[in-house]
Amino acid sequence: MSAAPPDNDVLWARGIVKSHHGTPALRGVSLAVREGEVLAVTGPRGSGKSTLLGCLSAQLPVDEGEVWFHSAPVHTLGRTGREKLRRERFGWVGSEPHLVPELTARENTALPLLLAGTGHRAAYTAAAEWLERLDVADCAKRRPAELTQAQRQRIAVARALAPLPRVVFADDPGAPLHREEREQVLRILASAARSHDLTLLLATHDPEPAGQADRTLTLVDGRIAGTSTTPAGTADGRTAGSTASGSTAVTAAR
Numbered sequence: 001m002s003a004a005p006p007d008n009d010v011l012w013a014r015g016i017v018k019s020h021h022g023t024p025a026l027r028g029v030s031l032a033v034r035e036g037e038v039l040a041v042t043g044p045r046g047s048g049k050s051t052l053l054g055c056l057s058a059q060l061p062v063d064e065g066e067v068w069f070h071s072a073p074v075h076t077l078g079r080t081g082r083e084k085l086r087r088e089r090f091g092w093v094g095s096e097p098h099l100v101p102e103l104t105a106r107e108n109t110a111l112p113l114l115l116a117g118t119g120h121r122a123a124y125t126a127a128a129e130w131l132e133r134l135d136v137a138d139c140a141k142r143r144p145a146e147l148t149q150a151q152r153q154r155i156a157v158a159r160a161l162a163p164l165p166r167v168v169f170a171d172d173p174g175a176p177l178h179r180e181e182r183e184q185v186l187r188i189l190a191s192a193a194r195s196h197d198l199t200l201l202l203a204t205h206d207p208e209p210a211g212q213a214d215r216t217l218t219l220v221d222g223r224i225a226g227t228s229t230t231p232a233g234t235a236d237g238r239t240a241g242s243t244a245s246g247s248t249a250v251t252a253a254r
């Protein structure tokens, strides 16, 4: 086993191999994610994006390789340790919002805070603030069935961000939305992560959201095929510094 990764890397992985029931999904992926970075993971359908986010977010155990969250070796944790890490440090936004149908938008947003032991008043105040930031404050008292898909997805983003996790994983969060809504949700997600100094990993098969990211990794067939960086201070889709990389993935990813 190697020593813990450098302090300024919030996530660090080396040689991740992962198969689903014999189907290879990741074939040796290495990367480092800096604290506060917005990292996009792109690639065609089936290239391994969801599996990579699953392994990095402690949802899926790796078959081979190492995953570190700061100085904690995630790859050695059992199921309980992985659940605790996810609950306390990570946030997740998927392509479906999966809200609790019986609860209002505000109650859904407050739920992870309440489960983590935050007091009722503080949890509901934070939930209201996040709904406001996500521009869905007027939905606070409505239940998911009364809302549009775009509103539900914004509430799922508010719910993920409200506990201020250290890392937010977003797996194709714009997938069910029309282009304009998708771009808005991704922009809000990226800017909320930046303003609260959260690290954001955003998986998508759509190359456009890469413009919101500091850096973009491209996966092809379970391997990192390239990485590109967005010039400092811009998040408008201009990219520079592309590399094609396989065996030098760690160097390229830093």
Ligand SMILES: Nc1ncnc2c1ncn2[C@@H]1O[C@H](COP(=O)(O)OP(=O)(O)OP(=O)(O)O)[C@@H](O)[C@H]1O
Binding pocket: 020, 021, 023, 024, 025, 043, 044, 045, 046, 047, 048, 049, 050, 051, 052, 204, 205
């Ligand atoms: N639960 C599963 N059971 C079997 N095979 C799976 C499972 N999940 C993923 N796979 C396979 O693993 C490979 C990588 O899938 P993954 O979902 O990680 O890719 P992806 O890039 O996220 O795809 P998409 O853009 O369609 O979401 C694919 O070949 C996929 O069919």
